Structures are given as structure tokens and as C-alpha cells.
Amino acid sequence: LAKTTQPISMDSYEGQEVNITCSHNNIATNDYITWYQQFPSQGPRFIIQGYKTKVTNEVASLFIPADRKSSTLSLPRVSLSDTAVYYCLVGTNAGNNRKLIWGLGTSLAVNP
Amino acid sequence: DVKVTQSSRYLVKRTGEKVFLECVQDMDHENMFWYRQDPGLGLRLIYFSYDVKMKEKGDIPEGYSVSREKKERFSLILESASTNQTSMYLCASSYRQGITYEQYFGPGTRLTVT
Numbered sequence: 156l157a158k159t160t161q162p163i164s165m166d167s168y169e170g171q172e173v174n175i176t177c178s179h180n181n182i183a184t185n186d187y188i189t190w191y192q193q194f195p196s197q198g199p200r201f202i203i204q205g206y207k208t209k210v211t212n213e214v215a216s217l218f219i220p221a222d223r224k225s226s227t228l229s230l231p232r233v234s235l236s237d238t239a240v241y242y243c244l245v246g247t248n249a250g251n252n253r254k255l256i257w258g259l260g261t262s263l264a265v266n267p
Numbered sequence: 268d269v270k271v272t273q274s275s276r277y278l279v280k281r282t283g284e285k286v287f288l289e290c291v292q293d294m295d296h297e298n299m300f301w302y303r304q305d306p307g308l309g310l311r312l313i314y315f316s317y318d319v320k321m322k323e324k325g326d327i328p329e330g331y332s333v334s335r336e337k338k339e340r341f342s343l344i345l346e347s348a349s350t351n352q353t354s355m356y357l358c359a360s361s362y363r364q365g366i367t368y369e370q371y372f373g374p375g376t377r378l379t380v381t
Contacts, residue, residue: 187367198271198357198372199310242310248365253323255366259309 159243159258166264173230175261177243180224188219188226189244193260199242202228230263238265270294271373273358279379286345288376290358298366299341300359301325301333303352304375310357315366316341348380 160178167173179188187206191199203210205217205226216229230237243258274289290299300315302325312325314333322333330352334342341360345352355377359370 189367189369191370196374198359198375199370200372201369204367204369246367248367253366255312255325257310259307 159245159256161241161243161258161261163259164262164264166266167233168266169234170232173233173237173263173265175228175230175241175243175263176225177228177258178225179243179245179256182223182245183247185247186223186245187247188217188223189246190215190217190226190228191242191244193240193242202241233263233265235265235267237263239263271358271360271371273356273373273376275376276374277377277379279381280345280348281381282349284345284348284380286348286378286380288343288345288356288358288378290341290343290360290373291339292341292360292371293339294360294362294371295338296360296362296371297338298361298363298368298370299335300361300366300370301331301341301343302357302359303327303354304357305354313343317366348378350380352378353380354378 189204190202193199203217210217218227240260242260246255271292301313302310316322316335332344357375358373361368361370
């Protein structure tokens with residue numbers, strides 16, 4: 156069963172690129188990797204999802220190496236408003252083995 | 268814009284009470300989810316539903332039940348509330364069959380059981 160491990164916290168400064176890595180050593184063939192962002196007093200919000208290689212959208216990139224045992228969320232040029240908790244999620248739709256394995260979250264603090 | 272609403276932002280109940288948490292989504296999503304979120308434990312799935320009247324247990328279903336009589340509404344029921352059920356409860360929905368697709372979350376209900 157996949158388990159997701161991510162750093163508890165990270166610090167950065169405005170304008171820097173931030174990379175948050177999630178480890179999922181036991182990821183299965185049918186598992187997808189998803190990242191969510193959560194601000195205080197709000198529910199999580201979807202950022203990006205991928206299966207392998209690289210995915211990019213307007214807010215982030217997701218890098219997944221060939222063995223898929225880890226993934227890295229990359230936030231380009233962060234601002235103060237990116238201060239939030241970021242969650243890694245590994246999930247599968249496979250038949251009777253549907254599972255969602257959430258990481259415990261990485262608290263990102265962006266400083267001026 | 269997808270909207271997931273939860274009946275209360277804050278709720279205080281007494282031990283032994285029956286508690287209903289309601290969730291409504293307005294985008295005709297097939298899947299709906301109930302989570303609880305606790306410091307240091309992240310999000311834990313209680314139940315999810317992939318269709319009306321259909322449900323599956325998540326990781327921590329003990330002490331909870333759910334009801335989905337209409338597609339847009341998913342209720343979480345605490346039959347006899349206990350203090351260890353004090354938590355933030357989050358509802359979510361997603362628009363396709365299969366639980367890995369993008370989930371849209373409500374704002375959460377902070378439940379305190381005294």
C-alpha cells in the first residue's frame with residue numbers, strides 16, 4: 156500500500172522557486188499523483204495531477220521520475236499569497252482497490 | 268464555479284447526541300466524500316459515495332454513517348457523538364467516476380463534542 160511522506164514545513168522568500176517533494180515508495184501501477192493547496196479556514200484546492208514525467212499548468216509544475224517513487228511540486232516565483240499547506244495525494248481507481256493516500260501536508264511560509 | 272456548501276461552519280454538540288452534517292454540491296457531480304482533518308493526522312477519508320444510495324467505507328468509518336438520497340446531497344451522521352469525534356469535517360465532490368479525479372472541497376464544519 157502506497158504511503159506518502161512529505162516535509163512538515165518549508166520556508167522561502169518572495170520571487171523564489173519552491174520545490175516540494177513527496178515520497179511514495181510503494182506506488183502502484185494504477186496510482187495517480189495529485190497535489191492540493193489549503194489556506195486556513197478553507198477546504199483544500201486542487202493544484203495539479205500527473206501520472207509520469209512532467210505536467211505543467213498555469214500555477215505549477217509536477218515532476219515525476221521514471222520510477223514514480225517520488226514527485227516534486229514546483230511553484231515558480233512564489234508570493235506571500237502562496238503561504239499555505241500543500242498536500243500530496245496518491246490515489247487509485249483500480250476496481251475494488253480504490254484508495255486515496257494523503258500526505259500529512261507541507262506548511263510553506265513565504266517571507267517578504 | 269463549482270460550489271460545495273456545508274450546513275454549518277461551527278457546531279457544538281453534547282456527548283451522546285445524534286449529529287447530522289449536510290453537504291450540497293451544485294455541479295451534478297457523481298462522487299462525494301466526507302473527510303475529517305485533525306492536526307498532525309492530515310485528511311482521513313470517512314466515507315465516499317459514487318452514486319445515489321451507493322457508498323463505500325473509507326479509512327475511518329467507525330462511529331459514522333452516511334446517506335445519499337439525492338445526487339447533490341451527502342449527509343454524514345454521528346449516531347452517538349463522542350468527544351474523540353471533535354474535529355474539522357470536510358466534504359468534497361468530483362465530477363467523474365473514479366476517486367482520483369479533481370475534488371472540490373467545501374469550507375468545512377468545525378464540530379466540538381463536549
